Amino acid sequence: MKLIGLFDSPFVRRVAISMRLQGFAFEHVALSVFRHIDEMRKINPLIKVPMLVLDNGEKLIESSFILDYLDGEVAPERRLIPAAGPARRHIQQHCAIALIGIEKAVQVVYETTLRPSEFTYQAWVDRCTVQMHDAFAILEARPLSPLLSGAPITQADVTCAVALRFARFMHPAQFEPERYPRLQQLSAYCEALPAFIETPLE
Ligand SMILES: N[C@@H](CCC(=O)N[C@@H](CS)C(=O)NCC(=O)O)C(=O)O
Known part of the structure; x- marks a missing residue:
């Protein structure tokens, strides 16, 4: 299989980390949706990442659907989201x-880096920043992940850890160390796992 897209995309990164955790071999095709538009268009005319190209040539887009496909290819105990039941709903909502x-976090990056600075719409940046923090605050208010007391890793852990790492990296001034302590603890644990280390954001 080939995974298209850079690991600075949190959507690509969560797919790559999940594939490593589940033991899938893949070739990483490190194309940027901004710097390699012509090459990217040949593979994916929508110029979106991630894309997973299966060995039979089939092309999958949308990280959640890619992850759902991968979960369907492994034994039940290796799934990162269970096939059914309350745990599935809980993890999906997380x-x-x-x-x-x-x-x-991505919308703020696009608004502040892709537009000339005089066209940045500050009210939109402010709104997105508040929404970003609201999302992390909701996650922070939930119980500490069972992963930290020895339970198997789930997609909720992967996506949460990838989200925090990305948002902190892109918006360091927004994330002083004492903000979201539970999420920081989860992030630190996950980022020390081989699957995360082998999938560096930078
Ligand atoms: N909902 C999509 C989001 C994918 C996405 O927006 N990827 C970004 C990179 S972080 C992208 O392709 N940006 C290029 C664009 O939107 O034109 C997913 O989960 O796969």
């Missing part, structure tokens, strides 16, 4: 909130 944190 991921959904973390993905909003990511999406808002």
Whole structure:
């Protein structure tokens, strides 16, 4: 399989980390949606990452659907989201909130770096920044992840840790060390795992 996209994309990074955790071999095709547009368009005319190209040539987009496909390819105990039941809903909703944190962090980056500075719409930046923090605050208010007391890792852990790492990296002034202590603890634990270390954001 080939995974298209850079690890500075949290959507790509969570797929790559999940693949490593689940033992999938893949070739990483490190193309940027901004710097390699022509090459990217040949592979994915939508110029979005991640894309997973299966060995039969089938192309999958949208990180949540890619992860769902991968979960379907492993034994039940290796799934990162269970196939059914309350735990599935809980983990999916946890991921959904973390993905909003990511999406808002990305929107601030796009608004402040892709537009000429005189066209930055500060009210939108402020709104997205508040929404980003609201998402992390909701996650922070939830119980500490069972991963930290020895439970198997889930997609909620992966996506939460990837989200916090990305948001902190992109917006360091927004994330003083004492903010979101539970999430920081989860992030520190996850970022020390081989699957995370082998998938560096920078
Ligand atoms: N919901 C999508 C989001 C993917 C996404 O927005 N990726 C960004 C990179 S972080 C991208 O492709 N940006 C290029 C663009 O939006 O034109 C997913 O989870 O895969």
